[in-house]
Amino acid sequence: MAYELYYWPGLQGRGEFVRLALEEAGADYVDVARLPKSEGGGVAALRRVLDSPAEPHLPFAPPFLKDGDLIVPQVAGILYYLGPRLGLAPQGEAARTAANGLQLTIADLVAEVHDTHHPIAASLAYEDQKGAAKPRAAAFLAERLPKFMGYFERVLTRNPRGAAWIVGDGLTYVDLSLFQVVEGLRYAFPRAMAPFSDRWPVLARLHGAVAARPNIARYLASDRRIPFNETGIFRRYPELDGDARAA
Amino acid sequence: MAYELYYWPGLQGRGEFVRLALEEAGADYVDVARLPKSEGGGVAALRRVLDSPAEPHLPFAPPFLKDGDLIVPQVAGILYYLGPRLGLAPQGEAARTAANGLQLTIADLVAEVHDTHHPIAASLAYEDQKGAAKPRAAAFLAERLPKFMGYFERVLTRNPRGAAWIVGDGLTYVDLSLFQVVEGLRYAFPRAMAPFSDRWPVLARLHGAVAARPNIARYLASDRRIPFNETGIFRRYPELDGDARAA
Known part of the structure; x- marks a missing residue:
């Protein structure tokens, strides 16, 4: 399943550190908020998670990554998680x-x-x-x-x-x-x-x-x-x- | 071997987040810069690492932890590393x-x-x-x-x-x-x-x-x-x- 990156559309911002890793690895990912609104994109896509009444692992702010049901927040947290999966972390x-x-x-x-x-x-x-x-x-x-x-x-x-x-x-x-x-x-x-x-x-x-x-x-x-x-x-x-x- | 915590003496600061984990776990640790100068303490203890001409894994700033030869920098990095060792991290x-x-x-x-x-x-x-x-x-x-x-x-x-x-x-x-x-x-x-x-x-x-x-x-x-x-x-x-x- 494709990784889903959630970040404010229209700017590189902190999301860019994650994009660079996904791009270098040639990973399958969706930059969710950059999809057209008709396809579930836009800021509303971020708000659906941030304001979710049920999600237990709420992120504080974008960027966050969804890998299936798991929400991974914070740039350094996302990269620590993705690093080994994308072949971009050192060994040990x-x-x-x-x-x-x-x-x-x-x-x-x-x-x-x-x-x-x-x-x-x-x-x-x-x-x-x-x-x-x-x-x-x-x-x-x-x-x-x-x-x-x-x-x-x-x-x-x-x-x-x-x-x-x-x-x-x-x-x-x-x-x-x-x-x-x-x-x-x-x-x-x-x-x-x-x-x-x-x-x-x-x-x-x-x-x-x-x-x-x-x-x-x-x-x-x-x-x-x-x-x-x-x-x-x-x-x-x-x-x-x-x-x-x-x- | 005791964990060595390196942080500015005289203030809680960011070092306190690490101290609380070590104290809760009853871990064996030395708060290095708070030792008397005659025992290698004081700000000079921090400078010896920060200004080391040879150490490859230089920290940018205190706090950092030494576990044997390994230097672990940054509060969140230290706690991620210590958590499982101190029984203070969740499973999985x-x-x-x-x-x-x-x-x-x-x-x-x-x-x-x-x-x-x-x-x-x-x-x-x-x-x-x-x-x-x-x-x-x-x-x-x-x-x-x-x-x-x-x-x-x-x-x-x-x-x-x-x-x-x-x-x-x-x-x-x-x-x-x-x-x-x-x-x-x-x-x-x-x-x-x-x-x-x-x-x-x-x-x-x-x-x-x-x-x-x-x-x-x-x-x-x-x-x-x-x-x-x-x-x-x-x-x-x-x-x-x-x-x-x-x-």
Whole structure:
């Protein structure tokens, strides 16, 4: 039976980390909310689960995955569950624990990126929190971005099985998520990310290697890949990007 | 060999979710950074791992656990790993996946609580971001707190194995973390949390049931339980609490 991914239609958002894994593996899946309404799609499809009066394993928010009757919530939870099934997890509990830790660190980074444009409330429009967004984004770019990128670069560089992938000697879902993070940061902060390949060359190489995977390249060129836009996690607001003079 | 927990000394913080599991299980563990410096404790103990020039599985930040040579990072990752070993995880992949999803949702809530007092930058003092903290905390209390509490109440109430615990019919690490969240929210926001037991009675009952567990009660009364303070996640800043008139 096909996996069912439930995520807000119209944006990459957190759902994209799951899509990349499903696409790389060539898995049979349905992106439920992107189906036409006549076929049960749209936001109503999400609400049917989130507001279900009977479902015991309610998710808190999209994305969530349905595998038959089982609901798997949270990006890191979904990828931990899918990883071995899609051939995208390393072998053995120690390596899977390391992969999970890295994915949870990516989740933290993603939440911080989101809050660069929504530092006060998710319920407010960006324009209504721009005043706080500017110092938040500036602190993110000055302090947090280099800390996260430097960390992933270090872990990659030290991988005892080689620096091609971040855990073990083969591609895992964590590499796909790192690709997405770099892609998103480059979209959102082109000035701040200009020195990326020079500062973090091993991570930049990984980004390129993921982009060149045949299934990923095909996916990125397809209309299944929603373009980045200003409703997702990674938004291009030039006033939040790094100082052009410093780029 | 004893588990080694690594976390900033002097605060409960995210380390407390791990401590509660270790304490409930009566596990043999060392809270490494709380050892005297002469015994290898203090922040230097954390830095030795975080700044290690050789360790391949570097954690991004505390807390992390060492089990022999294996480093397990991130609260949800640590609890997923420890759960079965401590007898605090449910049986079977489906229930463990549900527990992991709930724990990841707790992690999201904890990050949001942290940002009520640090909406701009972790590197700035609270006093330097108080202006943004007020609207962030107000939005958290008005929108997010009821959403999270209502969600956990709903999942608890619907547990097919009974509403005593949130997954299956026995205590798991998720219940311990829910206790800590409620305890922390009551400390930080006493006015906003005043109606807690009336609005979310099943969750309130779970909180009381965890507090009454013999090992937990002993731990809470011991000096191993660091009191809440204004360096942790849950901070009591009266100006961020709910409106006294509404309490």
